[in-house]
Amino acid sequence: MKNNIENKTDCEKWESIIDKKFGWLKKDNDKPTIDYTKSVLGRMEEHEPDHGAVFCLAMGAPGSGKTGALLSCMERTLTSFPKEKVFFNECFNTPLQVCKMGKEKYQFMTESDDIQFFDRAHGGKQIFPDVTPFTDFEDCYKKAKLGVVNVIFFKDRKKMIEFIGYLRDTCSWNHVFIDELAEVAPAFASGDDWKRIEKFSFILKDIRKAWINVYSNVQSISDLDSRVRSKIMVRIFLPGSAKDKHSRILQKAIDNLREDKINGNEGYIEYFSRFCKTRFNKIYKPDPENLIDARVIEKKQEKITNG
Numbered sequence: 001m002k003n004n005i006e007n008k009t010d011c012e013k014w015e016s017i018i019d020k021k022f023g024w025l026k027k028d029n030d031k032p033t034i035d036y037t038k039s040v041l042g043r044m045e046e047h048e049p050d051h052g053a054v055f056c057l058a059m060g061a062p063g064s065g066k067t068g069a070l071l072s073c074m075e076r077t078l079t080s081f082p083k084e085k086v087f088f089n090e091c092f093n094t095p096l097q098v099c100k101m102g103k104e105k106y107q108f109m110t111e112s113d114d115i116q117f118f119d120r121a122h123g124g125k126q127i128f129p130d131v132t133p134f135t136d137f138e139d140c141y142k143k144a145k146l147g148v149v150n151v152i153f154f155k156d157r158k159k160m161i162e163f164i165g166y167l168r169d170t171c172s173w174n175h176v177f178i179d180e181l182a183e184v185a186p187a188f189a190s191g192d193d194w195k196r197i198e199k200f201s202f203i204l205k206d207i208r209k210a211w212i213n214v215y216s217n218v219q220s221i222s223d224l225d226s227r228v229r230s231k232i233m234v235r236i237f238l239p240g241s242a243k244d245k246h247s248r249i250l251q252k253a254i255d256n257l258r259e260d261k262i263n264g265n266e267g268y269i270e271y272f273s274r275f276c277k278t279r280f281n282k283i284y285k286p287d288p289e290n291l292i293d294a295r296v297i298e299k300k301q302e303k304i305t306n307g
């Protein structure tokens with residue numbers, strides 16, 4: 001299927017597409033970057049089987065909008081590809097930011113009863129939101145809904161690695177979002193974790209041809225395992241990020257990114273040394289009435305006594 005964005009020559013049209021679908025705005029005075037804007041953002045948007053999927057990583061200081069950037073990409077994906085499945089792996093013990101998208105846009109999926117939910121807005125009391133339980137990867141994939149973000153809770157967050165491996169065999173376009181990738185693939189892992197990340201780096205090599213878009217973020221690139229780092233295709237630099245040695249963008253340019261809590265922070269997006277400056281103009285403010293967090297609480301084994 002030829003991507004219709006490829007056919008547009010009019011930059012104004014292109015910018016309005018970015019505006020609408022990405023919620024990001026290109027700055028007017030960045031004239032020389034227009035072609036790059038087209039090729040860089042178009043690469044994330046296109047569905048060209050020959051080009052395949054991308055592995056995209058956003059970097060930035062805490063509060064720079066890294067999770068917001070993922071939510072923005074999710075909204076775009078839900079709108080652009082309503083017949084494809086979208087998965088999100090969030091952190092435990094912190095407010096679930098997918099809630100900022102609105103209840104109608106997500107479903108929670110849990111692997112085990114040990115995953116419990118708590119309401120931070122009301123003293124942290126336990127709550128029982130609607131969840132879709134699943135038994136294994138196949139069951140999870142089958143029960144994942146179209147048109148919403150399927151927020152997956154594995155007891156072990158790292159299991160997302162094996163889930164992406166499973167998705168390779170579905171022979172469909174899929175989209176996986178992982179918040180704080182350094183929790184899944186940390187630098188300096190050892191033992192079994194080291195082996196799992198080794199496998200992850202092989203899986204990431206396959207995702208392009210297996211049509212699995214993987215979007216993620218880290219605070220600092222040095223927190224991430226180097227085998228995973230070398231597979232990044234699209235980099236998003238938000239304020240406070242550190243230059244990565246594979247990037248052409250200068251640290252000074254990153255340091256000059258403007259922060260704006262009302263109109264959105266600026267960021268650079270780079271795809272294999274082509275880059276453009278954008279502004280993430282959709283602000284995902286926390287909803288004070290919807291501050292849920294998820295925790296893993298192992299159920300105590302009942303004591304078995306004989307008589």
Ligand SMILES: Nc1ncnc2c1ncn2[C@@H]1O[C@H](COP(=O)(O)OP(=O)(O)O)[C@@H](O)[C@H]1O
Binds near residue numbers: 097281
């Ligand atoms: N695009 C944005 N530009 C500026 N501020 C933002 C943006 N998105 C979110 N914010 C604000 O910053 C806070 C942190 O955003 P978040 O995406 O959680 O950052 P991070 O994941 O980098 O810690 C949000 O609560 C919101 O108030």
Ligand SMILES: [Mg+2]
Binds near residue numbers: 066067068179
């Ligand atoms: Mg975050």
